[in-house]
Structure formats: C-alpha cells, structure tokens
C-alpha cells in the first residue's frame with residue numbers, strides 16, 4: 080500500500096506541495112487532477128523518489144521510498160514524454176527494462192504487443208503517438224511493479240486507442256491488484272476508471288471518491304426562473320452557480336440538499352431538474368476560481 084504522509088516541497092521559493100497526505104490501496108486506480116502547473120508531475124516524481132520532499136514521508140508497504148532504494152523495483156513512473164525511448168525498438172526497450180526490473184515478465188510483454196498488433200523491431204520514433212503510449216504502458220505493466228504512476232498517459236491519442244488503453248488498465252488492475260495513479264486533464268476518462276480522485280488546489284490535495292464523478296456532498300440542479308431576478312438564489316450559502324445562460328442556471332448544491340431544494344421551490348422557478356454531477360463540475364467549482372461561470 081502507498082501511504083503519503085504530510086509531504087511538502089518548495090521549488091524556487093514557491094510552495095508546490097503543502098502537507099499532502101493520502102493513501103492508495105492495492106487494486107485501485109487514483110486520478111490526479113489539477114490546473115496546469117498545480118504540481119501533479121512534482122507529486123509523482125516525489126512519490127517515486129526522483130525528488131526528495133522537504134518534509135513528510137512516502138511509504139510503500141510501510142517503508143520509506145526515499146530511504147529504501149530497493150523499493151524502486153516495485154514502483155515505476157511513466158513520464159508524459161516518451162522521447163527518451165525514440166531510439167529503441169520495443170524489443171531493445173524490453174531488454175533494457177528486463178536488466179533493471181528483476182520481475183520483468185517477457186511473456187506478458189510479448190502477448191500484449193501481439194494483442195495490440197504493435198511491431199517489435201521498429202524504432203519507437205516511427206510509431207504514432209497512440210502506439211508510443213501503448214508500448215510504454217505495456218512496458219510499465221510488464222515490469223510487474225505493484226505501483227504504477229502514469230503522467231498524462233493518454234495525451235494526444237485518439238478515442239479508439241484511448242478506450243483500448245483504459246480498458247487494458249482496468250483489466251490489469253483487476254487481475255494483478257496493482258495500484259495505479261493517473262495524472263490527466265481528461266476528466267471524463269477518470270470518471271470511468273478511477274476509484275479515488277485527488278484534486279490539487281494551491282499546493283494542497285483533497286481526496287474524494289471517484290464513483291462516476293459523483294460526490295455525495297454535491298448535487299447538481301438546473302433551474303429556470305420566470306424573470307431575471309434570482310437574488311434569492313444567489314443568497315443561499317449552499318448554492319454555487321456553475322453556469323448561467325440567460326434565466327437558465329446550472330447549480331451545484333453543497334450539503335443539506337433537501338432544505339436547499341425547498342428554498343429553491345419557494346422561488347417558484349419554471350423548471351427545477353436534478354442532473355448527474357460530473358467530475359468536470361467539481362473541477363470547475365473547486366479549481367476554476369471565483370469567476371469561472373458563464374454570465
């Protein structure tokens with residue numbers, strides 16, 4: 080199990096990680112989201128031991144990752160750029176990984192390369208983005224590491240390959256019980272696969288359940304008012320406006336929903352409908368800033 084305890088990191092005088100704590104169970108997928116420059120890559124690089132935290136500890140199965148280099152056999156970080164691998168063929172890369180990761184499963188690697196019809200002896204620089212993404216992910220899972228950190232794994236790949244990559248991830252996690260962290264800006268794909276979402280804001284991380292992007296604390300409603308006067312609505316402390324187009328408001332309601340809905344009904348709206356909460360709604364609400372909604 081990965082256990083991150085109160086890690087903090089300052090880079091160039093700026094606090095990038097501040098008292099970050101969370102844990103990750105075996106056989107789970109954790110999504111890491113946050114705005115550009117929030118600190119996602121820094122967190123992944125700190126978890127794997129490339130960067131040292133200024134304070135706090137990262138434990139894998141009870142041992143500090145930073146004090147037990149042998150744990151690196153069981154953890155792998157896949158960066159968002161695969162340029163370093165361009166000069167290799169997949170077979171050459173497999174040889175390299177096998178020399179580093181003692182549990183590297185060559186049969187598994189060959190089976191997957193065959194399943195996804197990827198060439199073994201062609202230089203990776205000649206692969207499409209999608210093929211590159213798949214090879215690197217296959218390579219990571221073939222190491223048989225129990226903790227796999229993926230930085231933007233589906234960047235720039237088309238919807239068909241993305242679906243294949245995500246299905247493959249879910250299958251691997253279910254079968255082999257590995258723990259996976261995926262850092263991504265593609266919120267809709269996390270909704271489908273993540274058990275937990277870690278949301279970055281101002282160097283701090285909030286963990287929330289990932290079930291289809293829903294969070295029990297929040298409910299989404301669409302309201303249409305008879306006239307332009309929605310002052311009553313905006314004065315309700317548990318109501319946040321996600322968007323407004325004319326008299327149509329999309330709202331995120333926090334806690335005490337029934338009471339708030341009663342108050343909304345008293346404003347006699349023309350329409351008051353419940354909508355499913357998407358991860359994107361929570362992202363906009365929590366990370367979008369004060370003026371993120373459409374006026």
Ligand SMILES: Nc1ncnc2c1ncn2[C@@H]1O[C@H](COP(=O)(O)OP(=O)(O)OP(=O)(O)O)[C@@H](O)[C@H]1O
Nearest residue numbers: 090091093095113114115116117118119120121122
């Ligand atoms: N080696 C470094 N030197 C100086 N500043 C750095 C370094 N690494 C990261 N930073 C700064 O730390 C902050 C977090 O960067 P990081 O790459 O972790 O963010 P991110 O969430 O992964 O961003 P993105 O989504 O755009 O990839 C940024 O302000 C970045 O400029």
